[in-house]
Amino acid sequence: MYHATTGTAVVIVMLVTPLLMTLIMLLVWHCHWILVLIFIGLSLAVECTYISAVLFKVDQGGWVPLVIAAAFLVIMYVWHYGTVKRYEFEMHSKVSMAWILGLGPSLGLVRVPGIGLVYTELASGVPHIFSHFITNLPAIRSVVVFVCVKYLPVYMVSEEERFLVERMGPKNFHMFRCVARYGYKDLHKKRCRNSQENCH
Template sequence: MTVVMIVVWQTHIALALLFFFFFIIIEGAFMTSLLNKLVQGGWVPFAISAIFIIITLTWTFGRSKKAQYEATWVVDHNKFEKLVTSTTRVPGICFFCTDLINGVPPIVCHYAELIGSIRKVTVFVTVRTLPVRSVLPSERFNIGKLGPTGVYRCLVQFGYMDIHTMEGDEFTRSVVTAFIDAAENQEEKEMLNAAVLDGVVFVLGRVILKMTEKHRCIKKFLINNLYRFLQKNFRSNVATLKIPPRKQLQVGMLYEI
């Protein structure tokens, strides 16, 4: 909490230290009393803390392995451009939600190869919560155009007090307006306007990690059992965006690491 006060809230360091010493006195007294009665039941808070530490470390370990896999198997630019040009382009706009900020994640190729088509306008959306109270509307969207025609990237930024939502037509219209403002020609603007009228779909990638037999039993248990259990029960950033269920499409992929 002291670090949050200094870094995020930018509280004066004197007030942060005052809070720290006040809290450490209370916590120190509580910790000392537990150590004096460890056998009589003082071990229970330590056991609870150990459980939470295991959960936290497992989640961090799993997320790091997922990031390493996507960084290793990120789709090559030329390969992705060939995939887009050789795939049927259907009318409409698709928001593909992904955690990967740079590059194209492998689940995109998995989706395109299985479905056999992609929308004329495909936007890779990554949601990021910044350590600020609120993000200005002008800084909400960080957009960019990828190589193939009609394929874009959009980084959506929220503050921790902002309302995270993609519900209704306001989000779609805001993103498309940002792309239109940055469009290079009139043909691209017409394509974007037509895509909104042809329908919108949000594709949510669902990744499952699996440790191969070459790894140790502890790592396999952490990823194949504990981390997978946490994945099934956690709530992602995308889940907080209130995307209309009738416009959602979930695509799953197994990452063997």
């Protein structure tokens, strides 16, 4: 059973590798489509031989990695679906700046000293949760920073381009947006401490 389980996992990985290599040839190296077809044909010819041999071992334990992979696939799909739906909700329910301006410089609340951080997925506009704060809290910080963390499809983002800070509304509102950008190899903590000096 052990050999059947590991054999199925290894063959699946071997099948995924040339498929990903095909994407690199097309999108990164910009190879001619004929060369890509030749590569796919040779790769699949070899891989299909291995797969046909492994299929006979599925009932002897080879089903284990398939079940595990299916479980992780379902989890990742549900997580992705929930993330997309949450972002769509924030996009459709965000508050207009005209409504914020109508509240006045104090935003209709008592402004107490300090910096209030509001996390949001939006890189533009005012999130709906902020209107919830205004209608349910008796006071709010004198400086409000909307923090948005974005992951870019790049290796690393330089420190000079890490944080994008912009003012929201008039100067006396003391409202800012901080967009923190990270690459897939960046080590980070989800905070905007390094740019808080720009928010005064």
